[in-house]
Amino acid sequence: MAGMERELLPFLENISSYSDDVFYAFVKEFVGDVESEILEIQRIKDVRILLQVPDVFIFLQINSKGILKLKERACFVTNDLQYIVRPGIKSNLEQFIETLRKYYKSTSTNENFVSSQTTTNAIKETTHCMCHLIDIYQSNQPKSFINIFVSNLLKNMTRSSNNYQFDPIVNKFASVFNILAGNNAYEFIRLNLPGSLPSTTTLKTYNQNMNLQLRECEFRFDSLKDHLAFVDSNHVFMSEDSTGVISSVSYDSKNDCFNGFSPQLENGLPTVDQFQTNSYTELQQWFEDFDKSTLINALLIEPLIRNNSSLVHSRPFILSAYGTNNKYTAIDVLRKWMYLYHECKKRNINVVGFSSDCDSRYLKAMQLSLGFFIRAPNIDLLTGNNSLLEINIASHWNFFFIRSTKPYLCMQDGIHLVTKIRNRLLSETANMSINNEEIDVNHLFYIIQNYPKIDHNLVKSDIFPHDRQNYSSCLKITSDDVLNLLKHINASATYVYLYLLKLGILTYVKTDTDILVRLYYGWIVTFSYRMWWTSLQIKRNFSQKEKDNCFITRAAWLSSELNVHCLTAIIILVAEGRLPSYAINTHLFSSQPCEATFRSARAMTGILSSITNFSVFEFLQKIGKISILNQIKSTDEANDDT
Template sequence: MASFPSTNSLMKEVLSFRNDTFYNLVEEQCGTVVVEIMQAQDISSVDCLLDINNIFTFLELDSDELIPLKKKAGILLNDGRFVVKKGIIHKVESFLSTLHHLNRQHSTSSYHNSDNNPDLIIPEQLLQKFPFIRTLVAYSNLLAMSKVDFTFLNIILNNMIQNFITEERGYRYDTIIRQFACSLYILGGRTAYEFVRLNIPALLPSVQTIQSYIGASENHLTEGLFNYDDARDYFNLNQSILGFCAEDSTAIVPKITYDTTSDTFIGFSLPLDDNGVPIINSYSTNSFTRLEQWYSDLSQATSLNACLIQPLSTSIENISPYLIAAYGTDNKFKSSDVVLRWGHIYQQCKAKGIRVIGYATDCDSRYLHAMRISLGFFASFAYDDHPDILSIDLPTNWSWFFMQPEQLYLCLQDPIHICTKLRNRLLSKTATLLLGNQLVNIEPLFYIIQQFSKLDHALVRSDIDPKDRQNFKSCTKISSDNVLNLLEQVPNSIGIIIYLKAMKSIRIAYIEHATDIMDRIFHAWIVVFIFRFWFMWINSTEKRDLDLIFTQSSGLSISDEKKCNIKRKYFITYQSYFSIEINAHSLTYLAVLVSEGKLPFEALHTWLQNSQTCESTFRSARSISSINSAGVNFTVAQFLSRINKLITLQNIKNNASENKLRFPQHHKVSSTLRNTSTSSNITIISKTDIENTVHRAYSYVINLFKPLKIKQFLRNGKTISVQELSNTISRRLEDFWTTENDDRSSKNEDLDTESDDETGNDIDNDLTYDYESDEEITLDDNYDTIHNVNVSTNRGIRLVDNVKEEFAHNYFQVILNGDKKYLHKQAACWLLQKDRGTLSSDRLSRVQVCSPLASTPKPTRRGGRRSNQSSINLQSSINLQSFIINQSSISTNEKNENVHFSLSPIPRSSPLNRSQLPSHSLPFDCPSDDEQHHKQNISTTTRSGKMKKDAVLSHFTLRSDGKYNCNTCHQVYVANNGSATNLRRHLFAKHDITAAVYDSQLAQIKPKPAPKNDTTTTLSKTRTKELDKAIVDCIIDDSLPFTTFMKSGMVNLLKTFDPRYEPPSRFTIASRVGDAYHEYIDQVQSILKRVPAVAFTADIWKSGARKYYISLTAHMFDEEFTVVPLVLSLRQLTERHLAVNIQSFLMFELDEKFQIRPEQRAGITTDCASEMVAATSHGLFGPRHACIAHVWNNVVINGLSLWSPPNVE
């Protein structure tokens, strides 16, 4: 650009240009187009121009009047965007740079001239001693004309100077200074804070002042307390009303501490109330004996459960989630507790104006079961008739969509956990994935690492190392495009390519921010259809055929142990598969709600709808430990302390516009914001678009499976349709979840299942103990109020003779050797602590396959602990039994109530009630997460001290027929469906090994009768069988529960009739009922084979509990032309009442179950419901006939006008 001939000579003149003189200068330097831009904005002087940051922002406005000017200054793109010409930008930037330079020269010149100003008198001696004064004056002049906001810096300088001219005890600090100091203390730690404070006097307040500031801050977190009011304020601050909740847990160091503020003991596992919510302040007592009993009887918290809510807003800013509550738990909860808690959270948030649209967790089995109940996904719906129910209008041809149209909220399993589960299954040593004729294993990945350059694939051996079970980064690397392209060159890698593409689609659908909503739906259903095809193939292939494929593909032989019920190990775990199904259905449901206008578009921000918000909170709490301590883990109390610091810091960040504080931003967060901004364009979606996208995903998966040439996917030479595949899978899943599983439920696995989160483990090396640091919960600091302390005898423990009344609640009154003493409650915790809780400080050791179970408090003895430590130099050794409560007698007997949960589905018409929720039981044919652990590397007992399955099997020898021989007594037992329940019962009943059975089994095993000398009192076997048959017939005829004759009142009644009779157990009854059912089926099949013609009736019935049932009956003539009715099937109908679902049920019963030939089908009679008519009018069951009773009923109703008149406007 043209420059001024003399900057100094033109400085004053140029800075004063305005109007025509100014425009002439601009035209000379930048051109006429820039002049027109400035005139359009009324920029008429140099002063005005210097105050404007960017003159081209004006052209971004959408106005027809600016189009001519835009065409001169730049280029209009086809997508509506506008780009300014680079040459014009360069001229303007150079011109502005020159003007700013001239302005700075003018300011400096003014400063130098001010030395001769009589108003500014600074002694020369003072300037020589403090030369920074001249710089400070220049800074002040520059500050007045600068565009940078120096408000915070001005406040600091002013506050420091004011403190310098006062005594140190009179130092005062501005509110913004306190917030800055608090942020520095939290982010840098105490050491860094003290370093800055000591080297810059009068800048920062003392550490005690900062700690008091944090303690008095708003939104203080209390264990177990749900902060709904603060959550409402947070949502209002971010202008959001939609929220997505997340719940997860992490391992902690078990330790009991005393909180002086609430007068409670923190670290015990909090009990849950009838809403599944922890009961706060459950452990507060003034009785030392009561505390001692708690230590002996109650379990300490080994995990910390956190519940967060993520605001969903149209804002492109990164809104942090809000921590509603956190509490310690022993991880022994049920899925019913989760459902109750979610319902309670929903209602409380609704009362505060927050609409919770969903919940996200990891892939824990109990959370998965809670999601099924909440969604009614192949389960009884828990929220029927709720006033806030969401509803969508599902097209009838969406046979691939299994979720019911009414939902209260949606559920999503954490996609990162799903990816890691799929990776762990691929790396598992106990499972072998098999697809078609392909082995899905890591051998192709090893081949790539060995044969190709790292520049091509970026893989290392640790990426396929099974030790790190939470390595999501390796999931991303092994499913990258480069790896998939290289696998195309590896022989026999079709299976692993399909598997890794499923992992990639999960990342694209749920994790990546920039994915368009239609692409999310596309990739979500790609994963669903991949595993639906796989699931169908596994179930339609015989076990021996799978074994044959395995031996042919691997060249290995199947051991006798693996021949016994390992068909499920050829597929992924059931948690992973159902998580994939639930996620795809929830995403599609949200998309339909948005397309119908019932939810805003921000409800589709799926990258925020996961439990990683909980993981991030745990990482943040670990990251703020002191630099002087290597410990990264925490107790419950330490977590609350650290999280309160984070809450204080977040509150300061939220007020950044007022306090003028600026915080650094991680480059990943910046990238996230950019991606979110680019993906924030709202896409208009419709149901037709969704349907087409799903069918496109189905076609894509069909092409993936074509090279495998699996015959089960073909019908008449063509691949089966999406409708046929979905109907088959729907039936399989319905049977899968409705199969009664007494063996699994008897193990009570709903209580023992652990989360996939960083489960803590006792590792022999690299342990972090409950260290003493500045973050420990300290004792009451008002120790100067204690009188008559004998330091020489009671050094190291707070045991005093007197305390002030206002601090008396912090002490126990005890009698020690006949003297009345006051023992501080925190000191009592130290006294009763018998073991130091440990937890590995290395994240990898907490998630490795070879790690033992989570750290569990070791069994401890009741009574006192003697200590020889010099810090406790008491005159006589302290024994806990010598502490006598100096108060009236206090009952320490706790009332233990055993709450039993019904295994029956939830009645639809009943309100959500704890006693009606089903307890979780794992299905027979589903692999559990325990199969991820290598048999030789896990411990032999569970956390509750019971023998694991491998330890049980070690007492038996597997026979060639799949049965087991006891190594001690050589008795033969059968392990039904791979369950070891019978083997456990045998070890307990015959060999007195109590650790072999679970506590729930002990309650069901009848005690051994005492030997009697009189053998005549024994009931004969014939009479016993007669009575057993009568009981079974009674249960079948009256539809009674299997446990009816095991209840105490019924047993006493039977004993009255015959004291010698022992009624059968529910297992025996279940077996007899099953035998009777199969005998009935065999009889019906035998009859139907001989009958030339069979007529059918079908109907759908709704019970009083609002459950729907579908029935099918057969009718025929005998030799005397007497009508013979038979019930073929009656089952609960949980699917939508669509013609395709009804027809699928009827065809399954006739074709597969009873094998009734088409020529035998004489016709079917149904009511006049439209879906029933459509399902039975195709001739598949013979001609359809309308039920005459239904027809007459309709005639009467129509004739008497017994219907609601139409709304005619």
């Protein structure tokens, strides 16, 4: 009985206030499920009624269909159909009632209630104080994390340190806390709150059981299928991007291979475990024959979610990552995309399209995929595929240039596109003009110097950013206040340039733009660029190089064209029922999931280190942690949604 008394001690003073569901939940937690049901079916809803009932088991002698299932769980049935209460259940309830009687008897006679010889006044005062701070069973949300956490902690306080047990919710919290705060902060909390969090060894086992660690060059198609089944989606958009890494070679003891060499590509694909060896001589030869990776390439999957809820922003799934020396071609990219497309098709996963930054090789691969003024040599993208995306293009649409039939769509990342157009304005070699009027960043500098900041909210770093990918400066230089001031100083060409940039942001970046408004703005930008380019081509006194310097970069122009064509194709396919309606969330079609993953990996550096970069091996270790975070977030969002 001493064990039950120790567990109940923190709650005895407040248990008299428990009633109905709160009381039954308390009994279920500390006594048992069947015991709680025995009290609930008799409407013994609080301690007062319980202590007045002479025999809580006598009702089991009644022949009633309403209690038949409970009798089968709580009793043994004899051959003559007599019901005998199971000894464990009877003992549990009797101990519980006896503990309550002893406590209330001691309070009525002003005597000290001592649960056992090992229970000291200090323990009693501590637990009594905790009950004053929070009464976990009177909360309106008995399944909230704080209730589960405190309940788990109080239970562990009655156990030996080598017998701590943890609720699955506490394990999940501990995993996230360890990943985000690091081992030092985690151990500081765990050691100062004994019984609150599992040990790092237990936590490592918990993370390994989630089986989300990524091997270099591995494509996790089967795990992807499971993830999509969980979030209820079978349409995806793939994004791909690269970031710099520390060029070093590390040994992966778990997979018995070396990470950090740049793997050879076969049909655009890297080989898993290419660098496995038991020979020191072979390893030495690899250092001579193979480049070290200077970049890490990541492939992420953005699920398109059916329900219009928070899950529209479902956490992306990390499909693959591998080091590279950046020596690959557009054909390598195209072959890799076709492999990914067909492997997903085998698993009933529909790839709507691919997205990347404005790298010239990815841009050419997109042109090849869509037949945009170019054809793929010796690569048949269409034959033998019965699930092609086909749009009905009107015969008079002489402004529409991609193929009517294609395996998938392609879109350049919106943020990369608008920053590339902004950076053209800052270029020292470009001399852009519209109708012989200059497009000049000095117009913005003039506004900063001659108008108060409250009128434009600009600073010098907005027009001369150190970070060429600074998207926030694009928003500031295209604000309505800045555009109005450009009108006022008669900088009409600069005004048109920045106004088109603003429309590009609304079309490809903003999340709240209506889909038809996106289409309208996208074609305004496209036709404006076409007219601008045409006006430059008819100038006979300009060389081709001079004409090119008066216009945006070719990569930015082609990216803008591809994006509006694919945006139009998506709307047509949705309207014709060939794509689901939720495919119009085109703001998700970008490489920003890759960028966010790279930022998260850099942010995981411990507090005792100032190094934010990583090697290929270190990135793969961090990817495992990021995958755990994404999995937990998706799980919790799904549970909240249901």
